[in-house]
Amino acid sequence: MSGSEHLAAVAAFQARFGELFTTNATLRAQHANTQTWLPNQPAEGVLFATDKQMVIDAVKLCQQYRCPIIPFGTGTSLEGQVNAPQGGICIDVSRMDKVLAIHSEDLTAVVQPGVTREALNQALRHTGLFFPIDPGANASLGGMASTRASGTNAVRYGTMKDVVLSLEVVTAQGELIRTASRAKKSAAGYDLTRLFVGSEGTLGLITELSLKVFARPEVVAGGVCAFPTVLDACNAVIVTIQSGIPVSRIELLDALQIQACNRYSKLNMAEQPTLFVEFHGSEAGVAEQVAMFASIAAEFGANEFKWSSDQQELGQLWKARHNAFFAAQALRPGARAYSSDACVPISRLAECVEATRQDLEASGMVATILGHVGDGNFHIILLVDLDDPVEVAKAEGIVSRISQRAIAMDGTCTGEHGIGQGKQAYLLEELGGAVAVMRTIKQALDPLNLLNPGKIFSERACS
Incomplete structure (x- = not known):
């Protein structure tokens, strides 16, 4: 968007939408990426859409002025999806909440x-x-x-x-x-x-x-189970899934992540690699699932599986899991917590996670491993000093190796975070010629490249 188009688009939005459109610098920055070491790249303005007709009108104005459009929900994405590298207008739909x-x-x-x-x-x-x-x-x-x-x-x-x-x-x-x-x-x-x-x-x-x-299931029950090593925990997950146990949740937290959760959420769990597990079903069905899982866990040296159907206890447990990012961040005050993910076929889970654990240990970086391991998806949370270029480069190398390791195991560089800006380098490596098909679809549906440009794969801006 040229300087004159920039001024014209902003003026048009101000005239059309009044107080629902803002160019306030703080609000613009809040609507750009803040979750990684990617730079914050705000749009020129933010529109708070309240209905679908506003979205339609806004898109048509952006078409008229060849202005990029960046959709925004709550801003929890992790790979720069809400950044505006080419400027433009951010359309915030959080008020469309019915x-x-x-x-x-x-x-x-x-x-x-x-x-x-x-x-x-x-x-x-x-x-x-x-x-x-x-x-x-x-x-x-x-x-x-x-x-x-x-x-x-x-x-x-x-x-x-x-x-x-x-x-x-x-x-x-x-x-x-x-x-x-x-x-x-x-x-x-x-x-x-x-x-x-x-x-x-x-x-x-x-x-x-x-x-x-x-x-809603008749019974919800769950608990925690600590293992001697991350490898043991992952192998227990593999056997659980391959045995057909209909587990509803099975989450891995390594020893350092458990330590962080204990401190942040005021818990008292054994600081060992741990699985958080939950089962849904009838009373008899859940009891059977629990017994089968406990038997498998014991085979891999786990501590006693402590479980409960008390919803207050389970709520506290899952709240701690949901706060794991913030708990990890507190391990190193002043550092930025950066989360990356990968996903592999379940049979390769233990191998991939263990190789990642060794990589992190060799790097000397403060980092935790956790994830939704029942479907082969795991995450790392790296604590990075963004003012230290050597440390940033080291962290980027770790993320690169995790992505390439997962791809080499017939997995994916991202199980759920998406490509955004941060993982474009691995998309072609993972999907090859399929990326050209994606580009063709993008060109057909958005020939001016106005919809969230610079995400998934880089495109030359159209004018």
């Missing part, structure tokens, strides 16, 4: 994109239903669809690609389209829903989602 319909008999709900996962579950609380996708942060559902989020329940309930039935999307031309119906399956044409899920705002702006919801 649960539009709950179809209990169909096990579906229709929501605006700014509804958070916690808000949807609050709306569902009297229906006997719940929405299971839980990435930890209280993210917006539009953002979760855009990044194909998953989280702690993914091993049983899947990821966002599995629970989004249809989307309402504003295209780059300002046209409102619906990708599918609320039917649980369809063979009608291309699967446009899955095309937009995971596209990180590069193909369209989501204005409505139809989602699957699930019946």
